[in-house]
Amino acid sequence: MDASFPFHSRWLAAGFAWQDTIPEGSVALLLLLNGALEFGWMDGRRQQVGKSQVLWLNCGAGLPLTVNWPNPDGFEALLLQYPAAWVRNSLAALQKEMAPDLSALLLGPHPAHPAVVRALEAEDRAWAHGFMAPTLCSAARQLLEGSRMSEFFFRKVLTEARGEELFCTRTRRLALDRVAKVREALLADLEQPPDLAELARLCGCNPQYLSRTFAEAAGTTISLYLRRLRIERAAELLSSGRMNASEAALEVGYRSLSHFSQAFREEKGSPPSAWLRESASPSLHMTVRGKK
Template identity: 35%
Template sequence: MEREGLDWAPSFHPGSLEICLNLAGDGTVAGDGSSLRLTPGTCGFYVPGEAGLRARREAGGRHQFLTVELARPFLRTRLAASAERLHPVVRALVEEGPGKVGVGGVERLNPRQLELVRALRSPPVPRAARRLWYEARALDVLVECCFAPAADELFCQRQLRLQRDRVAEAIGILKRNLAEPPSLGKLAREVGVSPCYLSRTFSREMGVSLSQFLRRLRLDRAAELLRSGEYNVTEAAFEVGYNSLSHFSAAFHETFGICPGLYPLRAKPAAKGK
């Protein structure tokens, strides 16, 4: 990157809403008397409008970010009925047209948004289904980032939202550490609560205990590895943290109704014309 940084604005598209999920590097977006600054681990949104925006990625560091771009016709089709709850910048685009520039706020990426980023970078669906899957995830990003917070949010509602965020953060940690998951105590410390509170909250939110949820995460991942054809049963078991093949095979059969050695054959689509 050049010493003075990179002009980022030419990548923007008039008539659209752009949501930047910023993982690394610093950037600024400015226009119409307002601006936002993206630092690592934040997200922000903006509408380039007809006049355009000024934007720069700062020099001297590694940049990693994901941008979700939503055209006005797409937004109008899906948001016209709920426009009053949108952030004013997004609402202006939906109701008034694409001409006006707008810069929204910046917030820290929460656990749900970080999970969305990870999913968007590695979609867990067949290629034929990706367009529909990406559209659904784009709407998830929109919901997470662009609705104005309710002014009348009650204390109990806020507590429930915080609980869900902590559960989502715990799930993200487990997914990243299937082979060597943290203990309940360490997991609780990482999300900032007591072990008893995390265990109780997790069970209430997910309907199963932490250990049951981890078991299903491991088996689902093992099934995915077996379907890929790149892992045999032993490799898949060790990859997700099972040290005993007999325990892995029993758990796999109990969950999927078939032994792991035969699972790839059942999962493989039948050849055409047969």
């Protein structure tokens, strides 16, 4: 984001320069989506932050001396930066209600190691992946991202301040967890995926409840979600050139080429052969996708 804007955000890859990335005088939230970081503090203490964790860091109270990446492959993190003065002014009235470690980190007296780690909720992961708005102009994007960053910050802090999850937040989180479990189970065997009863058993609920809550959280039914996963996988196989349409159809569980072609058209807007031609022509592909 522009340097004149009060909030900043950026995606990080392994090997980023820590001291140059996070300036003093800011509060940083680091959402670890994949991979891990290991910090070294001045007194020799080591601290590791792993996948599916959120790191709160008060840069004004000090930064780690060293940062290492135990396994840099696939590292993915979203960094959110907030002005320390904005944080202090925004949270002054909430200090007595906040979790003690978070209150000390953000408002003082600062701890020896100015970092607090929390679990990354499934809702947070979904929020991070939907955060950026690349299609907007620069000014509109800054306004939207600043607003969303503020909303995220207060949602996390107020959940901490209550000492418990709000019921609606917990319900949403559990629903998103079930969506993730269903996705993982389906991707494990697209050719012969588990049926609804087995998916419900994996999610620890009854089939009817899973169907309803999945549709509410994912915005589609499990059967249509399975179709989407199958077609996305088939599209990867086709575009790689490793398989033709018949082979890709069998690979993802379609025994009928006509059924596969119909499903592909409904998901991609074109049958497999036409989609391949469109994919080979970026400008044409963009036009067709825009009409979809």
